[in-house]
Amino acid sequence: VSENLKTACISIVGSDNVIDHQDDLFAASADIWASGVAAELVICPASTQEVVELVKLASSHQKAVIPRGAGLSYSAGFVPDRPQCIILDLRRMDRIEHVDRDDLYVTVQTGCNWKTLHTVLKQTGLRTPQYGVASGAYSTIGGALSSSATFLGSARYGSLSENVLGVEVVLADGSVVATGSGTSTASTGFRRCDGPDMTGIFLDDSGAMGIKTSATLRLIPAPQAKEYLSFGYENLESLIKAQIAIGRHGVASEIMGLDQRRNQDLAAVGLDFLNGVGASLHIGVEGLDLEIVNRYLELIRSTALEHGGFELANTVPEMMIQGEDDDPFVDISPYLVGANGERYVPTNAIVPPSKALQALSITSEFLTEQRARMSKLGIFSSIITMSLKTDFLIDTYLYWHDQLTPVHREYMNKDSWNLWGNHPANIKAREAVEGMRHDLRDRYDALGASHAASGRFYPYSERLGPDEKKLLHQIKNTLDHEGIINPGSLGLSGTNRET
Ligand SMILES: Cc1cc2nc3c(=O)[nH]c(=O)nc-3n(C[C@H](O)[C@H](O)[C@H](O)COP(=O)(O)OP(=O)(O)OC[C@H]3O[C@@H](n4cnc5c(N)ncnc54)[C@H](O)[C@@H]3O)c2cc1C
16 A cells, blocks of 8 residues: 555544554455455544545545445455455444434434444433344444344334434545435434435445445334243244244234254253254244233234244243343354354345245255255254344355354454364365355345345345346446445446446
């Protein structure tokens, strides 16, 4: 990198916030799955104005600019495809700017993590409808908005993107755009659609359209009562039928299914009641008071049992949703690797309920075909299902022993790292997993699946029809004429000239 560029970056953010050590650059340029080329610099801005200056500076040096949050994703959304780039690590932008208790919204900088936001809002008795992901002790609001992240509250409220009222975005030319009703100088950000929905262009975009610097999110009164239910099923097929029927009631906040492999792993760490259970369904239910919640619980229980379920202790949802001391955003160390320190990578597909069983069949057929190869290479799988309002998400995890990544190192506590951090590289299995993951993704796509976190792994522009593709390129070209913002993500190249 030129000394000129580095000095100019330092003059904007200070020397402590410009990273140029080769190991650190490599670490910050990789997610949990993919590593590519290392960025020339990683810069940590603290304000929108600093982002503006950095984008203008990068552009004048013909460098691409790649936004990232905590780096806890798996689809190469911020993994550079060229060395001539700088990464903006937005985690210093973690201020909660305004909580509006009258009009029920919060404006927060996008580098803020879920735990911080949730903790501050708790003191006000308010909450965002969808309120976090399992990595939320670290992962950011900006990462969630860019990758359709879902979990806490998602069975009832969908993804964060469905609950955002507006965003502030720095575009490739350094202009700062606010979307939603906050755009008008006389107004505030209380409404999403004040004319055409310009917010949507910047959501689930894998950071391809601009650098989101703040977001205004809808608030609701925090539910005063929350309870949990779990049910066992003979297999995933019967679980999915029950999951869809329960999802249709629209009263559960979280609905998550686990396959036998996951049940076995949980049984091994003390949840004996999951031993031998073919598939288990875990549900969170919340409401204004216990009376309302109890009515919801009865409705869910009768549907779950009608579909062949048997009730289990509710320890899993209590652990995952309620968390420790009412804090769901716990240490992620135990969840970063498999039960015996294996690396893993998930591949997701989101389908309508009518295709949920087909998505399962595709997965089962695929895993059956691969069984011999997987067993030879020590690869195994597990499946998680989730409800996103009426939509159905299936996540197929592949596990194998391998060297862990810099992201594991950053987030694993010392004990876990000492235990699992020294696996030798296992390129053969890793390459097999890579091939399998592509194959499975393509099979999901043939079913017409949508995906969370497209990044550089799931096809997005490639899946569009010719006219839609042309429109996408026109939008990108308008927002980022030189193609300097996160080139390669969403399948958009750096030059943007092609349609
Ligand atoms: C243990 C564990 C648990 C997880 N649990 C869940 C879960 O429950 N639900 C779920 O959906 N996912 C989950 N994930 C996946 C992932 O952590 C989430 O999707 C998370 O929201 C990613 O946020 P991040 O800050 O790490 O984003 P990053 O990985 O840093 O970035 C993700 C994408 O967003 C873009 N981006 C980030 N910030 C900005 C910005 N300000 N402006 C523009 N673009 C930006 C990046 O370019 C990239 O394309 C989990 C992962 C792990 C390891």
